[in-house]
Amino acid sequence: MRTANSTIIEKDILIDNVVKISLKSDLVDLKIRPGQFVNILIGATGETTLRRPISVYEIDSENKSFTIIFRVEGKGTRLLSEKTVGEEVNILGPLGNGFPLDKVQKGQTVILVGGGIGIPPLYETSKQLKKLGANVIHILGFNTASDSFLIENFSELNKTYVSTVDGSFGQKGFVTDVIKRINLDYDYVFACGPKPMLKALENIMDNSKLYLSYEERMACGIGACFACVCKTKKSETDYKRVCKEGPVFLAGEVI
Amino acid sequence: MRTANSTIIEKDILIDNVVKISLKSDLVDLKIRPGQFVNILIGATGETTLRRPISVYEIDSENKSFTIIFRVEGKGTRLLSEKTVGEEVNILGPLGNGFPLDKVQKGQTVILVGGGIGIPPLYETSKQLKKLGANVIHILGFNTASDSFLIENFSELNKTYVSTVDGSFGQKGFVTDVIKRINLDYDYVFACGPKPMLKALENIMDNSKLYLSYEERMACGIGACFACVCKTKKSETDYKRVCKEGPVFLAGEVI
Amino acid sequence: MLQVNIPGLNLKNPIIPASGCFGFGREFGELYDLNLLGAIMIKATTLEARFGNYTPRVAETASGMLNAIGLQNPGLKKVIEEELEYLSNFTTPIIANVAGFSVEEYVEVAKVLSESPRVSALELNISCPNVKHGGIAFGTDARTAASLTEKVKKVSQVPVYVKLSPNVTNIVEIAEAIESAGADGLTMINTLLGMRLDLRTRRPILANGTGGLSGPAIKPVAIRMIYDVSQKVKIPIIGMGGIQSSEDVVEFLLAGASAVAVGTANFIDPYVCPKIIEELPSVLTKYGFKSIDECIGGSWKHGF
Amino acid sequence: MLQVNIPGLNLKNPIIPASGCFGFGREFGELYDLNLLGAIMIKATTLEARFGNYTPRVAETASGMLNAIGLQNPGLKKVIEEELEYLSNFTTPIIANVAGFSVEEYVEVAKVLSESPRVSALELNISCPNVKHGGIAFGTDARTAASLTEKVKKVSQVPVYVKLSPNVTNIVEIAEAIESAGADGLTMINTLLGMRLDLRTRRPILANGTGGLSGPAIKPVAIRMIYDVSQKVKIPIIGMGGIQSSEDVVEFLLAGASAVAVGTANFIDPYVCPKIIEELPSVLTKYGFKSIDECIGGSWKHGF
Ligand SMILES: Cc1cc2nc3c(=O)[nH]c(=O)nc-3n(C[C@H](O)[C@H](O)[C@H](O)COP(=O)(O)OP(=O)(O)OC[C@H]3O[C@@H](n4cnc5c(N)ncnc54)[C@H](O)[C@@H]3O)c2cc1C
Ligand SMILES: Cc1cc2nc3c(=O)[nH]c(=O)nc-3n(C[C@H](O)[C@H](O)[C@H](O)COP(=O)(O)OP(=O)(O)OC[C@H]3O[C@@H](n4cnc5c(N)ncnc54)[C@H](O)[C@@H]3O)c2cc1C
Numbered sequence A, B: 001m002r003t004a005n006s007t008i009i010e011k012d013i014l015i016d017n018v019v020k021i022s023l024k025s026d027l028v029d030l031k032i033r034p035g036q037f038v039n040i041l042i043g044a045t046g047e048t049t050l051r052r053p054i055s056v057y058e059i060d061s062e063n064k065s066f067t068i069i070f071r072v073e074g075k076g077t078r079l080l081s082e083k084t085v086g087e088e089v090n091i092l093g094p095l096g097n098g099f100p101l102d103k104v105q106k107g108q109t110v111i112l113v114g115g116g117i118g119i120p121p122l123y124e125t126s127k128q129l130k131k132l133g134a135n136v137i138h139i140l141g142f143n144t145a146s147d148s149f150l151i152e153n154f155s156e157l158n159k160t161y162v163s164t165v166d167g168s169f170g171q172k173g174f175v176t177d178v179i180k181r182i183n184l185d186y187d188y189v190f191a192c193g194p195k196p197m198l199k200a201l202e203n204i205m206d207n208s209k210l211y212l213s214y215e216e217r218m219a220c221g222i223g224a225c226f227a228c229v230c231k232t233k234k235s236e237t238d239y240k241r242v243c244k245e246g247p248v249f250l251a252g253e254v255i
Numbered sequence C, D: 001m002l003q004v005n006i007p008g009l010n011l012k013n014p015i016i017p018a019s020g021c022f023g024f025g026r027e028f029g030e031l032y033d034l035n036l037l038g039a040i041m042i043k044a045t046t047l048e049a050r051f052g053n054y055t056p057r058v059a060e061t062a063s064g065m066l067n068a069i070g071l072q073n074p075g076l077k078k079v080i081e082e083e084l085e086y087l088s089n090f091t092t093p094i095i096a097n098v099a100g101f102s103v104e105e106y107v108e109v110a111k112v113l114s115e116s117p118r119v120s121a122l123e124l125n126i127s128c129p130n131v132k133h134g135g136i137a138f139g140t141d142a143r144t145a146a147s148l149t150e151k152v153k154k155v156s157q158v159p160v161y162v163k164l165s166p167n168v169t170n171i172v173e174i175a176e177a178i179e180s181a182g183a184d185g186l187t188m189i190n191t192l193l194g195m196r197l198d199l200r201t202r203r204p205i206l207a208n209g210t211g212g213l214s215g216p217a218i219k220p221v222a223i224r225m226i227y228d229v230s231q232k233v234k235i236p237i238i239g240m241g242g243i244q245s246s247e248d249v250v251e252f253l254l255a256g257a258s259a260v261a262v263g264t265a266n267f268i269d270p271y272v273c274p275k276i277i278e279e280l281p282s283v284l285t286k287y288g289f290k291s292i293d294e295c296i297g298g299s300w301k302h303g304f
């Protein structure tokens, strides 16, 4: 973990309000793990004071670059989306633990479940799992067809199921409906998406095999300020920091 | 007076830290007078909250553009100097009274005295005075030769004397030394420059013919906030606002 | 949709330029029609004309500014004869800001201003941080503030709003005392006391030394104080402190303000008030509100 | 050139990360050598372990942020056994931040921490705005603050600095009372009480409702308070509130601080402290200072 001025080398608008940015960055030398995130200084203090945490979508070690995908939510992501190729941003990373790829063995089955803007961090995860020789299955959930993105990219890698809440693409309903229908055996489930999706997965999946990526408002992003803390079942005062011990936790590890 | 998003169409570095910027702007339709200024919104609140007052250097009505010249002093002028051709800035203007060109008659002699970064607003003044048929003489003061700028531009228009404090160019000393030496008859003197220069002129020139352009820290720039107020001799509570009744005052009008 | 009624003020919209940031309206009147505004808070008026402090009177800070104007104004007589006369060209309600250096002065200025047919309400400025005596000294002690309020109420022909200082340990206590003394409403917040030094001269930038901090920097302090006070008093609050956008306005209303004043933002964008008035309906709709009334206090009232 | 000596603290430079913004140093220790720092103010410690408030605990504001961590810490025992143990790997002086919910708790925590060979000074946190009882309640009343200071001084083995709250009407009065009670120094300012509302949920963004405002937005308030207090007390002040650069440091020293702490800026640039330490000598030179001592109080001391 350190900071690096990183140069935007590519920028794409995937769908309305969802932007993909690739950055040439020395941070790539530090070995970024899938599921880790970076903390981005958007610019002028005053407009945005704090950094913005965004997950890593893809890593290109050879080209010394990595890619992020984000949705324009508020001021920070809007300003980031307005930056152009050639501009520099200061990035702190890589941060957090990432998905536990070290636990996965060749031939094991890993289901990657993503909802909406939680989908991007699963892409590098899937690529590396495939390289490890795992069977990877993607289940991606969107609100509606026009909200969907990255489906092709995931499909090219591994078997991909899609659900939309309104049924306009793939199976109608939620990712959990897909899971119930295909009723697969699995060794691990890695998931990233909105809180209700994570909760729903906890209810139907084997919690000893389920790893969930959490979000929390952050200040430092490195574990020093205690902004992003979750309680654990261990005691009233035991905690995990989403930015340090997380963002990925075993189901039930934090409450 | 109004605001207009104005586009930077040209940018030059005149000397170290002195920048010239031309702007395409609807404000030109409002008839800017020489000696007036504009109030420039540099950008993101937080970095710079208030607008920055900068005088108009040259007006090009046909091209609907005007030019400013400014020295990089602090944060605001630094950020402005970093803007590039094609970028927009929001400008409020034209503001203030400007030099009293309406008083000058054909054939009369007007001495324009400028010191350092006070020189630019005299350029459009000189051009318009020449068009009016006045005899115009420029006296420009700098600290040293390497600090000097615009000498050629002024020389092309009208007779131009230069002084530098260290004697590295033109007459050694101050603008007042030039004035004493050439000992000219004059109908008006219009001056802009640092406070000590304006004071020195008050001491040696006929105050009924001397018009001085003042600077004061401003907030609104339009006369509403009373930030930029000077006392007058009239009474303990009488005042003039530099942004509204000024920036140009008859010598002795304000104290 | 934007209509708000509070004592003495039938506002067609809740947007009011703040006192001291709008002069007596003349300059902004050159830029747009002042009748667009909900009301106008005019510059502080004292009995006699005042020049105010020496310059520099303003300094920039991160997301804000300091000012130490020092209550410059032409004095009560001229305000009535010239400034209120000018404002008679408009129908927008006028809120006159009353300042003073003694109880007697406050009472006299309040009395005379309130008798002007052009004045719809008074704003009792007991929170100006930029004069050595008077001003803030009346606003930082609950008993002093209440007693002054009572005296002004006795002579005023129009509703009296009292402007609170944020430079206090317990603003709720002061607000409650002022309410008990009969105030018709509160306006808050005035500026926070601040200072900036010039590294070159090694001295304060402002000639006055300290100044009042305003602008977006102080918005969280204003929201907190309005949230706390509005739950403890029944009289309406006109909220201010760092408002720049329609979203900011909704935040102040949700915190508990019934209307808002816009100060520093007028210097950044002189058209900010009409701009907010134009955008406000769609922003209210975006966040699911059908009227201003529905917003007021929405962050702590039940049923949301 | 950067050396500063104040009670209990021989600082090789005046730059100290502020309490609560640096944990117990471990995370920043991964980024740079903690021995570069003048000293370290560690996170507030209470007698028992505390989880603190619910999340969200932080919210962004214009040129600042709100936090309501709520004094999360592993408790006195673990701080001594684990955190101070880790910090034994470094020679930088440690200033331990003492918090509590009762006089007895403050006294006990202060006593035990001051006995640690790793602690050079205490910072008595009577200004935390983010807990319902204790914290700020001890810092907004001069008599309460003085009495607590006296009791802590009695048991402490090391010099005691008291951290002042800016949320008061008269900070000079409180500072003087604390000085009279025997404090060895002051640290100021803690955060300003603030709030932000989420327009979508119509509720405060922070789970705790209110939070403490920090960052560049509050710098003018900090400078003003240090300027006022430093002229009235003889004990040294460690200044803080919005420091981001070497220029800011010089401004705090000129206002009257003897050293400074950097809080929020660590989140924006985690290398900000070593960066300032590196740049400070040339910035001092640029403004004509030969040493830190020459700067301190330069805005009001004669001879400048
Ligand atoms: C570990 C982690 C990984 C993330 N990865 C991605 C990603 O890959 N793609 C993506 O689009 N988004 C991601 N997010 C969410 C992203 O950080 C927020 O959408 C973003 O911070 C919003 O900033 P803003 O300025 O646009 O919104 P604003 O609402 O203006 O932000 C105001 C403040 O709230 C914080 N904030 C607002 N929403 C969130 C949120 N959901 N999570 C954390 N902080 C928030 C901001 O960081 C900022 O401090 C991630 C969040 C976390 C914690
Ligand atoms: C009527 C008028 C006309 C001017 N014309 C020119 C011009 O043509 N060319 C030019 O280079 N400069 C001109 N100036 C000066 C220019 O406004 C300042 O240099 C500039 O505002 C400095 O801003 P900054 O952000 O770089 O400095 P900072 O020191 O960071 O500014 C901080 C604050 O102080 C104010 N300030 C600082 N110095 C001055 C100053 N000298 N006068 C007024 N406000 C100041 C800034 O506007 C800002 O609000 C003019 C000033 C006035 C009042």
Ligand SMILES: Cc1cc2nc3c(=O)[nH]c(=O)nc-3n(C[C@H](O)[C@H](O)[C@H](O)COP(=O)(O)O)c2cc1C
Pocket (backbone or CB within 6 Å): B219, B225, C018, C019, C020, C021, C043, C044, C067, C069, C071, C097, C125, C128, C163, C189, C190, C191, C213, C214, C215, C216, C218, C240, C241, C242, C243, C261, C262, C263, C264, C265
């Ligand atoms: C330049 C200036 C002058 C002010 N003068 C007055 C005044 O005369 N009377 C008053 O009650 N408040 C005065 N104020 C305070 C404002 O009315 C308002 O309370 C404060 O600035 C906070 O709002 P803002 O952040 O929108 O500016 C003044 C503020 C500024 C910036």
Ligand SMILES: Cc1cc2nc3c(=O)[nH]c(=O)nc-3n(C[C@H](O)[C@H](O)[C@H](O)COP(=O)(O)O)c2cc1C
Pocket (backbone or CB within 6 Å): A219, A225, D018, D019, D020, D021, D043, D044, D067, D069, D071, D097, D125, D128, D163, D189, D190, D191, D213, D214, D215, D216, D218, D240, D241, D242, D243, D261, D262, D263, D264, D265
């Ligand atoms: C996230 C956060 C946590 C803090 N925790 C503490 C604390 O535990 N004890 C304390 O005395 N001050 C605490 N503070 C206050 C800071 O030490 C400092 O006084 C304040 O933030 C002003 O400095 P800054 O503007 O540089 O951040 C905290 C501040 C922040 C932002």
Ligand code: FES
Pocket (backbone or CB within 6 Å): A217, A218, A219, A220, A221, A222, A223, A224, A225, A226, A227, A228, A229, A241, A242, A243, A244
């Ligand atoms: S964001 Fe600071 S500890 Fe996680």
Ligand code: FES
Pocket (backbone or CB within 6 Å): B217, B218, B219, B220, B221, B222, B223, B224, B225, B226, B227, B228, B229, B241, B242, B243, B244
């Ligand atoms: S700057 Fe506002 S009156 Fe001149």
